[in-house]
Amino acid sequence: MSPELQPPTGRRGFLKGAATALAVPAAATLVGVGALAEPARADDGGLPDYAPIPAASVGPTPNEDGYHVGQIAGNLYWVTDSYYQAMFLTTTRGVVLVDAPPTIGHNLLRAIDDITRANGRPSKVTHLVYSHSHADHIGAAGLFGTDVVRVAHAATAGLLARAADPNRPLPTVTFHDKYQLKVGGETLRLAYHGPNHSPDNIFIHAPEYATLMLVDVLYPGWVPFKNLAVSQDIPAWIKAQSIAMDYPWQTFVGGHLGRLGVRADGALQIRYMDDLDASTRSAIASVDPTPFFAKYGTQGNSWAIFKTFLDAVADTAAAPVAAKYTGVLAAADVFTRDNAWTLLESLRIDAGVLGPFGVHP
Incomplete structure (x- = not known):
């Protein structure tokens, strides 16, 4: 096998290659979908063929390190590897990070450094908000040390205590219904509207920037993940979509895939x-x-x-x-x-x- 055809080695190399592939719509032939039988089989090891990804569903292409960091508005930013997303606020006191997906991992630190070097703000993550307890969204939380204020719903604390996962340290601040996080002149409003995808999943609203982050509920440009996002309360998960649309947001961070959402995305999924x-x-x-x-x-x-x-x-x-x-x-x-x-x-x-x-x- 020639060097240019060698598969990437290691987790970071694998994710870089996979993210780049996902960022480009497949030039495939549309297969029949009416009968929903088993997808047509391809020649590459018996893997199924699927319909091409609509261009409007594709996010920005990750950089050579496998991530994209972009400005949402003002001091609010997002990071994606085309599979997962995190959001962060730069403040006069440090950085407020929302979620720490392990697929992005150390690239969260690189992305934050990219932005804070450019805007001259402190690069240290002082606060970390957990959207919910699931490891695929906060499994890199341990990268940020022990002197971080970790904010989550009260139910998250119980679920993480049971998990005893060193990569998901217990929250240091918890709330039940609402919590306003103010750091260095910036504000996030956290709210719990009951169980949906998980028993503890919260709504993270940045009102100054007309942005809502709600993980594993709305999937801009895509159908929901398998089995309705493997959600634990399906009626409440469906209701959460309408609750999200009641918020006055213009930009949506869904925690998955490669692009941000707009209000039309929420209406389309509904x-x-x-x-x-x-x-x-x-x-x-x-x-x-x-x-x-x-x-x-x-x-x-x-x-x-x-x-x-x-x-x-x-x-x-x-x-x-x-x-x-x-x-x-x-x-x-x-x-x-x-x-x-x-x-x-x-x-x-x-x-x-x-x-x-x-x-x-």
């Missing part, structure tokens, strides 16, 4: 979820469970009956939604079926939409 909800309810009512009972009932295999029936409902629900949003939202053909399956389960368990398994006259 339409996607409305369409998925309507399609899933229709599929629950229309898919006939008889063939699944006929095949597996004689074997006494109850789990096989439910698996095949629920999978058929998810396939039926996802097909028209994936077809509608492919080319509009990135990865509509990748995760819509998984999202339909999770929404189906929430409708059955949380909303009582049981279809043929409900009480009937």
Whole structure:
């Protein structure tokens, strides 16, 4: 293998190469999405082919070190590696950082240094806000030493105490409903509106800069991650999207992928979820469970009956939604079926939409 074709070595090299690849829309052929069967198989090791990423979904290209740092407004900045995002405020006393994703890792320090050297403000991170407890968003928090004020929801403290992860030090300041963080002439307003993606996920509002950060709820330009972001409370996660839109923001930081959001992105995801909800309810009512009972009932295999029936409902629900949003939202053909399956389960368990398994006259 020639040197220029050698794969990158080490975590940093791997992420640099992967981030660069993600920042460029794939020049692929659109595959059929109507049936939502298994994606077409490519020649490269049997990996599936997916639809190209819409150009509008792509963020800025990372630099040679694998990150992009940009100004949101005034003293508010963001960092991305095309997979994760963090946000920070430079102040007269130091830097307030929101989240510390491990995929960005030491590049957070490099990005902060880039900005503070340019604007002449202190580069030390004095405050670190945790959006929630999940390691993929705060797993690099240990890089910033012990003399940092770490702010989080009270539930985050309990979850981190249970995890006992040295890379996610316990918060030093906690709150229950609202907390106003003022540092060096800058302000962040933190609020808890109940569980959504996780039991402790908070809203981080920078009112002076018309910016809201809410992680794992809205995905600007993309469909939500697999199984509705693996969220622990699906009805509350759906409600959180509307709560976010009630805030007076113009710029949105979602914690994932390579670009910032605008209000049209939030409205588009809500339409996607409305369409998925309507399609899933229709599929629950229309898919006939008889063939699944006929095949597996004689074997006494109850789990096989439910698996095949629920999978058929998810396939039926996802097909028209994936077809509608492919080319509009990135990865509509990748995760819509998984999202339909999770929404189906929430409708059955949380909303009582049981279809043929409900009480009937």
